[in-house]
Amino acid sequence: MQFKISKELLAQIEQLIHDKNDQELEVLLNDMHHADIAEIFEELETAEATYIFKILDSEITAEILPELEDDLREKILQGLSAKEIAEELDELDTDDAADIIAELSQSKKEEVISELEDVEHAKDIVDLLRYDEDTAGGLMGKELVKVNENWNVLTCVKEMRIQAENVTRVHSIYVVDDENRLKGRLSLKDLLTTSTKTPISQVYIKKVDYVRVDMPNTDVARIMQKYDLEAIPVVDEMGRLVGRITIDDIVDVIKEEADKDYQLAAGISQDVEADDSILDLTRARLPWLVLALCGGFISVRVLGLFGGAMNNHGNLFFFTPLIAAMAGNVGVQSSAIIVQGLANQSISGSLWNRLIKEVSLSLLNGIILASILFVGSHFLLNVELIIGEIVTIALISVIIIASLIGTFVPLLLHRFNIDPALATGPFITTSNDICGILIYFSIAKLILGF
Amino acid sequence: MQFKISKELLAQIEQLIHDKNDQELEVLLNDMHHADIAEIFEELETAEATYIFKILDSEITAEILPELEDDLREKILQGLSAKEIAEELDELDTDDAADIIAELSQSKKEEVISELEDVEHAKDIVDLLRYDEDTAGGLMGKELVKVNENWNVLTCVKEMRIQAENVTRVHSIYVVDDENRLKGRLSLKDLLTTSTKTPISQVYIKKVDYVRVDMPNTDVARIMQKYDLEAIPVVDEMGRLVGRITIDDIVDVIKEEADKDYQLAAGISQDVEADDSILDLTRARLPWLVLALCGGFISVRVLGLFGGAMNNHGNLFFFTPLIAAMAGNVGVQSSAIIVQGLANQSISGSLWNRLIKEVSLSLLNGIILASILFVGSHFLLNVELIIGEIVTIALISVIIIASLIGTFVPLLLHRFNIDPALATGPFITTSNDICGILIYFSIAKLILGF
Structure with a gap:
């Protein structure tokens, strides 16, 4: 599998937009991966992209937003009301949602936040906004699965199932104390292979890698790369669990950092691409x-x-x-x-x-x-x-x-x-x-x- | 957490080696992450590193091997017998083991393979040796969890538990037909949240990303990065599931590729570091x-x-x-x-x-x-x-x-x-x-x- 946008596909999509044939557009695009649709968007006029954006389901469009280049995303968001933007963000993970909100103007930002339906989600997003984007706090998401060290495995599995509903990928289950301080972790595999009657305190691994919320993102990247981690919990100054960072965000950091160094070595001082203006x-x-x-x-x-x-x-x-x-x-x-x-x-x-x-x-x-x-x-x-x-x-x-x-x-x-x-x-x-x-x-x- | 080798730590280790104080060395190093021990090795004399290598448990040393720079690994392996090397490789995932065997001389290679204890593991490693290292085949490991589409969830979970024992991280459960052709996947999360009585055919997701075994590794990296994948199955020319690639290997590919381009732009034609000879x-x-x-x-x-x-x-x-x-x-x-x-x-x-x-x-x-x-x-x-x-x-x-x-x-x-x-x-x-x-x-x- 390797997706390539063909000229024919682009022409077909443009024709469908021109004909306002929403139904066929939906059929055509609903089957595609959101990253592929984002690639198509980059090839279309802004008005065309916005047109498609409005007819697709917000479950899909929400996922497209973080994949777009900054300037195209900005243009598309300008065409949406605060309520429409909030609907998109309700579908997104907190870290992606916070990144998008951070790009909005101050007044629009507040409007969008007030329109968010899920109050817990909104709280998490607002919380994330206060971190510098170049730190662990700026990378982390609030979606994680955690259990209390004082529970037994049965309560734990029940609680976990509820929490897991909101988490795209469960990497580790973090164990915290009553003060929300990070104590250790449980692996999903352990849970699969352990009897449900075992008490939590006997199962969990006390050794757990973590990063502080104010660590620079390049240091986080180096640590996750060195120790081959797929997710790492983030703790605040008091050791309390505040979020987790996943490897896909780190891949982006590594790539951006490498691109930036490469461009500086060639005498280019901003992140530009051949197709920029x-x-x-x-x-x-x-x-x-x-x-x-x-x-x-x-x-x-x-x-x-x-x-x-x-x-x-x-x-x-x-x-x-x-x-x-x-x-x-x-x-x-x-x-x-x-x-x-x-x-x-x-x-x-x-x-x-x-x-x-x-x-x-x-x-x-x-x-x-x-x-x-x-x-x-x-x-x-x-x-x-x-x-x-x-x-x-x-x-x-x-x-x-x-x-x-x-x-x-x-x-x-x-x-x-x-x-x-x-x-x-x-x-x-x-x-x-x-x-x-x-x-x-x-x-x-x-x-x-x- | 951020590990830094201090001069004091190095001096302490060198003193312990000099005193042949194996017991204290073990206590000191057993608590460390293998990636940190690898970093320490790079700072020691080859003889000192080999000394430590021999006193540590092969469970730990096996993990250290893939983390070392090529030339140091070569030197350490030269100090080991074929049987000793085979013991290390028995502990490693197939992809790492194959990478290490590929670096050995032809005669030593055969000797080591014949000394491998686990026959299935040996077969997998030998199988991996025939792929070009710059392709998906060269990146993939044989460790994966797969189930047959004709099973029910109960058989599936049982089988999976057995298979999961050999897999460090379970990302997805792949679904194959009787011919081992990839048909779809099951997520661990689905398994956590689905009743065990459901038949497999009703649970599994038919849409699954995969790469062909001969795809260049940079293309695999681009795909996994674009679609935010943490693992991707690899199929052969007939669509049969032959392995899977995990994101940690892809992070290395991205880093190496970026480093190479950067060095070429600066007029450096091999992968060198400031500390090379x-x-x-x-x-x-x-x-x-x-x-x-x-x-x-x-x-x-x-x-x-x-x-x-x-x-x-x-x-x-x-x-x-x-x-x-x-x-x-x-x-x-x-x-x-x-x-x-x-x-x-x-x-x-x-x-x-x-x-x-x-x-x-x-x-x-x-x-x-x-x-x-x-x-x-x-x-x-x-x-x-x-x-x-x-x-x-x-x-x-x-x-x-x-x-x-x-x-x-x-x-x-x-x-x-x-x-x-x-x-x-x-x-x-x-x-x-x-x-x-x-x-x-x-x-x-x-x-x-x-």
């Missing part, structure tokens, strides 16, 4: 290009400083792009390894060891590359021996400096709690370009004395 | 640097072609790094957006539309940047007006060409089934450097006629 794409790309252009100004000035060399050693200028490019590439490599290491928490050892390692590594790379350059400059490029020597020495020095900048700038940013991924891409290439050119011409000046 | 790091980094150096040679030759300009218009050469850098940055941005779009299958529309969009986008960016450059070259860099005009025109042209190269090279690679991520990073920067310089000096020559 030209304005959105420009907003994401232009700032980094302006930064690179400013760096370019500096490189022009630096080269100007050494303009005197042009009379007798003009050849030197032919090598500036080569030196700049090598500096940029080495810097990006070094910074990417550090940024990834920081993200995976796989960097150990002291700064001093890292310095020694980075210098040895770049010395090894530098000597190999400089040898190729020396031979190449002589046989392929036919420059004078002295120029060949200068670019060779310059290349080794530039590679060492560039790799040190690439390594230590992200480490420094990290220490000051700034996202080290900012230091990859254009930032590192630009600063290394300038440094590289400066080093190259300084060496040339030292040797040639112009 | 200098030789490994060099092997991953040097090839791209050699490519960039060769590109550098070409740029030197190209500049040489225009060497005649040096006498009267030497200023032109001060701008080469700026033009090259802008070309590189624009190209990387464009290619990154395409590579990510291809990975997420979010690129729609015709090539022609993409061409128009990319040209409009780069025209917009180009005009803004060129205006800054024109003003800057006049007031900040004090170059003659004609040079300012040339670099301005060149910048717009270079940005358009660079973004077209950045967009269409990955699309082209993708069409020929080559990983488009190869076209990001050094490859795009280097070719755009060269093109940029060529365009810049050609425009200069056209206008100045040197």
Whole structure:
């Protein structure tokens, strides 16, 4: 099974909308997965998507909402009354509902909340709204199955059946005390394989992984990934069970985090896609290009400083792009390894060891590359021996400096709690370009004395 | 809860190993999660890790094995006999066991298999060995709970309890026919909330997502992510149920794929980490640097072609790094957006539309940047007006060409089934450097006629 939207299907749907053939549209779409309908929505005009949205059952449309891109969801919700939105949210899990409400304007938010039918559900959603979206609290849902440690298994199973009705997937049954403090867990499997007469206190597992409600979502993701967890309970400052996070939300966090780092490394500062508007794409790309252009100004000035060399050693200028490019590439490599290491928490050892390692590594790379350059400059490029020597020495020095900048700038940013991924891409290439050119011409000046 | 290895803990463990104090080591480590012990292993000498490995219970050590980095696992396994390895594998799920056996030498592989105690388990492992590791077959495990559509719920629950003993986490109960063909599924929740007297055929859900055994693992990841699945059954070419894939393996696939793309964008061609050996790091980094150096040679030759300009218009050469850098940055941005779009299958529309969009986008960016450059070259860099005009025109042209190269090279690679991520990073920067310089000096020559 792999769903692909065909042109024929899209044309068929558009025709049905045009003909206002609601009945056939319902038959066609009711059979589809909500994630597939969301994909179709992205291909339609907003008016068409809204049209379909209104004829489908709220059980289905509610599930479609969280799957949509932010801007399309916003447009569709604008076409709905507070009561209609509330009907959708009544069908959703608390975490998805809270995410959607959080995007509404303040006045609409209150209106929608007052229209929610299920009071318990509404309370849970409002409760979730107060957590920062980048923390465990912002990820968690209120749907969970919990039992009291003082119950026996019989009461427990009865209670559980009632609670399970509201929970899409039961991963674990959490055990709490009278104060709602998390004490342990029961696995569904244990329940399947244990006699119903056993008292709860004898069955439950006291060891239970949990996260605090204020833990950053990337830390939650790392923990769930490391320990292969499919759900994790969330506790507040007093150890009371307040929610649970499921792995499907964590998959999204991991993907988003990786995409963001990738885009930063490529000099793109917002979450954009190829199909976004030209304005959105420009907003994401232009700032980094302006930064690179400013760096370019500096490189022009630096080269100007050494303009005197042009009379007798003009050849030197032919090598500036080569030196700049090598500096940029080495810097990006070094910074990417550090940024990834920081993200995976796989960097150990002291700064001093890292310095020694980075210098040895770049010395090894530098000597190999400089040898190729020396031979190449002589046989392929036919420059004078002295120029060949200068670019060779310059290349080794530039590679060492560039790799040190690439390594230590992200480490420094990290220490000051700034996202080290900012230091990859254009930032590192630009600063290394300038440094590289400066080093190259300084060496040339030292040797040639112009 | 968040585990951090402290220096004190490491020192304590090393001391205990040195003192051969097995009893205290066991007490200390038995309480830890196997993923944490794996982290400790990475910090120890191989001999120390092997020492601990041998004193711990095989129930624990088996779980540690899949968590280790490949090279450390290899070293530890080298210190074990075939029988000892088989004991570990007997404790593991089939998918993890198969992954570990696949890494052994051919002769050791056969020895280990012959030592496996549980014959059914051994059969399953051998069966898994024949699948390509990058496919659904390579990801799946044999542990699953299935029932026959012709049973009643009572038989079903009995059978299930037996089967569930061997399955770490029961996600779904799959329903098959007499030929083992997948017909549908039962949820555990349904079983909890349904009377045991109901016949199976009335309870089970006929709609079930599944993947074919030969589907690429990245496609499986996309499907499970899109439909928020925690497990998916795998069928063979005849629709027979052969295994199931769980979300924790998919999380690893998503992470690895993202890491790989990120590294390629930064010019690193193997999966390396900051703490790998200098030789490994060099092997991953040097090839791209050699490519960039060769590109550098070409740029030197190209500049040489225009060497005649040096006498009267030497200023032109001060701008080469700026033009090259802008070309590189624009190209990387464009290619990154395409590579990510291809990975997420979010690129729609015709090539022609993409061409128009990319040209409009780069025209917009180009005009803004060129205006800054024109003003800057006049007031900040004090170059003659004609040079300012040339670099301005060149910048717009270079940005358009660079973004077209950045967009269409990955699309082209993708069409020929080559990983488009190869076209990001050094490859795009280097070719755009060269093109940029060529365009810049050609425009200069056209206008100045040197």
